[in-house]
Amino acid sequence: MPESVEQKIQTVFAEQSRRVLATLIRLLGDFDLAEDALQEAFIAALKQWPQEGIPEQPRAWLVSAGRFKAIDQLRRRARYHEILQQQADVLAAQAVVNMEEENAGIADDRLRLIFTCCHPSLAPEAQVALTLREVCGLTTEEIASAFLQKTPTVAQRIVRAKGKIRDAGIPYEVPEGDALLERLQSVLQVIYLVFNEGYLSSSADETVRHDLGDEAIRLAELLNQLLPEPQPEAMGLWALMLLHHARRHTRLDAEGELVLLDEQDRSQWDRDDIARADALVRHSLSSQRFGAYTLQAAIAGVHAQSPSAEQTDWTEIVGLYDLLQQHMPTPVVALNRAVAIAMRDGPEAGLEALHPLMEDKALRQYHLAHAARADMHRRLGKLSEARHDYEQAMRLTEQPAEQRFLRRRIAELAK
The missing domain is CATH 1.10.150 (DNA polymerase; domain 1)
Structure with a gap:
């Protein structure tokens, strides 16, 4: 018809x-x-x-x-x-x-809009809400639902952001030169925040929000198409999200429970997304102007290209984490490096690398740090220590699917 x-x-x-x-x-x-x-x-x-x-x-x-x-x-x-x-x-x-x-001027209007919505003078939560509303076209109700917030709260956030753009005379333009690179970081951060909410939703009803993941990837692709010249970190973020998105159908089992990376069915991973991401990572790395997003994508790429969990090249991953620490010296990067060391050299080496990191207050309040230590203790047969760490991790997370996963881990220790 x-x-x-x-x-x-x-x-x-x-x-x-x-x-x-x-x-x-x-x-x-x-x-x-x-x-x-x-x-x-x-x-x-x-x-x-x-x-x-x-x-x-x-x-x-x-x-x-x-x-x-x-x-x-x-x-x-x-x-x-x-x-x-x-x-x-x-x-x-x-x-x-x-x-x-x-x-x-029409060709650049969407790029102007992205940079305006992500202006650093706006609060991060306002940048996210305004970008989803104006650039992606989501309704205020959809944005509020995605982030477990009340619709009037999100509506007021958007109204205030628009008012600040108007009253402060924030220019509706794409910055140039060094200003572009500086402002680009705010844009990339907003896109990644949207993706992360889709990757592991705060909602008790939806563990994964594919719609938000799709919007973030669409935004990253649009950004890369519209930028006046290629930007390695914009390509790196796009690649990183594609690699995570490639595993979207295997991250949950039939009951909707989380499945760890090493237990996922790799035959179901999206090889087209992986290939696109690999090309982006290679292009970004060859520029010699890459940063943290590209290195995270390179790490995810090693996992994606490995035929099985057992054949993962942990030596390469540790080396990439060494580079990532130079670009992003955060406690979470150090934690992930310790986990990679545990996979390369064994759980005792991992615990040795992790022990001094737990002096950091932020990591002591981070549930994945306790979960990582629990896993190392479990592999060593130290079940009492593992149970304590799993219980601590469960107290620190509010994500329902993660809590259920940790309960299963605790129950498995008793078998």
């Missing part, structure tokens, strides 16, 4: 709405006005396109319609606010610019 005009309009909305919004924000200089204009433009399309046909350039039509709808809205409100009349007059004057000239 041929696709109806209404279906085609819905397809245009799904594919183009975020692009149209990004351009309207640039033209109108106001998030809320642009969102209203976007909705009115699509309402107009639903009325006009079935009679007039879908235009050759639907995005340009929607941008133009949205801008004029915004001008009309400002003029309706202008009887109460003189400044709105002035704003409407300015926008109307700009509307006579040749459409080809106007369209020249």
